[in-house]
Amino acid sequence: TALVSRVFNEHEPAINRDGILEIKNGRHPLLLLKRRDSSDVIPLNLSIGKGFNTLVITGPNAGGKTVALKTVGLLALMASCGLHIPADADSEIPIFKDIFAHVGDKQSIEMDLSTFSAHLDGIKTILEKASSGSLVLIDEIGTGTDPQEGAAIAMSVMEALNARGAVTLVTTHQGAIKAFAHETPGIANGSMAFDSQTLTPTYRFRPDLPGSSYALEIAGRMGLPEAILKRARALIxxxxxxxxxxxxxxxxxxxxxxxxxxxxxxxxxxxxxxxxxxxxxxxxxxxxxxxxxxxxxxxxxxxxxxxxxxxxxxxxxxxxxxxxxxxxxxxxxxxxxxxxxxxxxxxxxxxxxxxxxxxxxxxxxxxxxxxxxxxxxxxxxxxxxxxxxxxxxxxxxxxxxxxxxxxxxxxxxxxxxxxxxxxxxxxPVRAQEEVDIRGMRVEEALSVVDKFLDDALLAGLKEVRIIHGVGTGALRRGLTPFLNRHPVVQAIRSGGLQGENPGVTIVEITGG
Structure with missing residues (x-):
């Protein structure tokens, strides 16, 4: 087992109990055995269980829908058996209590079963036993009968399984089922990508987007007459x-x-x-x-x-x-x-x-x-x-x-x-003991006062007077904080013997 894990780059997945299945770069085990080189196998990246439990996969014929379905089932089964899986180590897989797979045509002359009868027989068994904690895989759901009636049966089955909480993946070509998945809570669309330039499938899964079957394009590539295809488009x-x-x-x-x-x-x-x-x-x-x-x-x-x-x-x-x-x-x-x-x-x-x-x-x-x-x-x-x-x-x-x-x-x-x-x-050659700044703007007044205080310091004056007036108070409001920060000012007070003159400020000079 260890040798197989190394050869096919297998890892132990993260096991969860929340019903979240997230496969990152997963590869079908049989394709790995057949091709040996894992780079030749297109990886599958698919997630279900976060916001929705039912996934409808659409896309062209031979585009990889059924292989994707089988890859999910095989990897879930391998994890349940305690085996490493051919996917990245951060893949998550829950342990399902049941895995139901209805894949392929089960028609039988011996059992007197048509394609549609065999299809219904498989779905009947699933509906009888599937519940929360089950993984359900149904290929080409609603096929083998009238498309409108088959689609209605398919939508009803998906609705029932989704209500039970089963993790369900189905494939289909029917447009009505794509619309149903888009409009129904808990059900989501997904598709296998198709190169519209070369008209070849890429085998890569795309979440959230329904895919076209490209039947007419593929028919044209296979050589069907253009007149037939033109008439077919008109009939559609x-x-x-x-x-x-x-x-x-x-x-x-x-x-x-x-x-x-x-x-x-x-x-x-x-x-x-x-x-x-x-x-x-x-x-x-x-x-x-x-x-x-x-x-x-x-x-x-x-x-x-x-x-x-x-x-x-x-x-x-x-x-x-x-x-x-x-x-x-x-x-x-x-x-x-x-x-x-x-x-x-x-x-x-x-x-x-x-x-x-x-x-x-x-x-x-x-x-x-x-x-x-x-x-x-x-x-x-x-x-x-x-x-x-x-x-x-x-x-x-x-x-x-x-x-x-x-x-x-x-x-x-x-x-x-x-x-x-x-x-x-x-x-200064001669220093003044007072300066009158009335009528000046605040910035101009501060510059004049600054020069005045410097002259007073160098002249050795102890105290000087600044006349600013009362007015609107703008000069005084700008002057007071400036004087409080000035390096040569020791103290300030209002003019007058008792400080009763708010239009004059007395300044005591540091070291005067």
């Missing part, structure tokens, strides 16, 4: 011709779809290979980008320390020398020199754009948190009106950055520290 009637034509058209469409499926499968294989290659290359590029980003971050950190030192020196110089004009100019010169050095250093350390996972789409506005991809730094936008780029604060200092190099970040989950990749400082 236009409706039957249209039905056969529809079935033929569907079969051609199915074959085209199969060809398209094969082409798509081949194309998918190419796409999958290219995708795999792309993913490998992308993974390498991601690793290289991470290395560049770490290097850029380290260099930006060094630049930040250098810039901070320059600013602290400038502020210390201003305070020690009493904010004299010469001291302010000297501090401004030192900062400008340092700013040029920082910019040159940044240009040398740009190593591609790193992408921050917290970036979101949308227009960047003042007050937004942003990520500078070139350096891997997070900051806050102060204004977007300068032609040199957006003014962004990183830690204690600011830099103009092109908008294309920035990504807008989510409001929550920010984890990157504000690192300073460059500075933007203007040292």
């Amino acid at each position: 009637g236009s409706q039957a011709n249209r039905l056969d034509g529809l079935i033929l058209s569907i079969e051609q469409q199915i074959e085209e779809n199969r060809q398209l499926e094969r082409e798509l499968r081949a194309a998918k294989s190419v796409v999958d290979r290219l995708k795999s290659e792309y993913e490998e290359k992308n993974a390498r590029l991601v690793q290289e980008a991470k290395k560049f980003r770490r290097k850029a971050a380290e260099e930006a950190s060094a630049i930040m320390m250098q810039a901070n030192a320059a600013v602290e020196k400038a502020v210390r110089t201003i305070r020690e020398k009493g904010a004299a004009k010469e001291a302010i100019l000297e501090a401004k010169r030192l900062i400008e020199e340092e700013k040029d050095a920082v910019r040159k250093e940044l240009e040398a350390t740009q190593a591609g754009q790193a992408v921050q996972k917290d970036e979101v789409e949308g227009q960047i506005r003042p007050g937004d948190r942003v990520f500078w991809r070139q350096v891997g730094t997070a900051g806050t936008v102060l204004s977007n009106t300068d032609p040199d780029g957006l003014l962004v604060v990183f830690g204690d200092l600011k830099v103009h950055v092109p908008e294309a190099e920035l990504g807008r970040m989510k409001e929550v989950g920010k984890s990157l520290p504000d690192r300073v990749p460059g500075i933007e400082v203007s040292v």
